Amino acid sequence: MAFDPQSPLCAVEDIPENGSKGFSLDKHKTIFAIRKDGQVYVYKNTCPHAGLELNWMPDRFLDRDKEYILCSAHGAMFEISSGFCIAGPCAGSSLQPVAHTVEDGRIYLQR
Numbered sequence: 001m002a003f004d005p006q007s008p009l010c011a012v013e014d015i016p017e018n019g020s021k022g023f024s025l026d027k028h029k030t031i032f033a034i035r036k037d038g039q040v041y042v043y044k045n046t047c048p049h050a051g052l053e054l055n056w057m058p059d060r061f062l063d064r065d066k067e068y069i070l071c072s073a074h075g076a077m078f079e080i081s082s083g084f085c086i087a088g089p090c091a092g093s094s095l096q097p098v099a100h101t102v103e104d105g106r107i108y109l110q111r
Helices: none
Strands: 019-026 029-036 039-044 068-070 077-079 085-087 100-103 106-109
Touching (some): 039 100, 039 106
Antiparallel strands (some): 019 029, 029 039, 077 085, 100 106
8 A cells, every 4th residue: 555645644743753664655664753852854764874674673763862763774873853874884874864844743745
């Protein structure tokens, strides 16, 4: 079943502050959202190093201190606010952001 872009991805409150949540848009495309300091960041769930999904368990995209996005396969670390890789085999690369808006407490993907 494909994701309906007219429907909200989720409510902002469905993502804990300093937490993350993954979503399947279809069987080949996954994304994740992070809520940090009152902001929401959404990225494609693909490491630029090897093209693998970042998480090893559902909704687990952050390091232990919840300061960076962590690739579970190779340990690459990405800034939450920019997706820029600061350490690991893809240092200098970036995650691909997903355009979105927040309206009435809900996250919507932009086409």
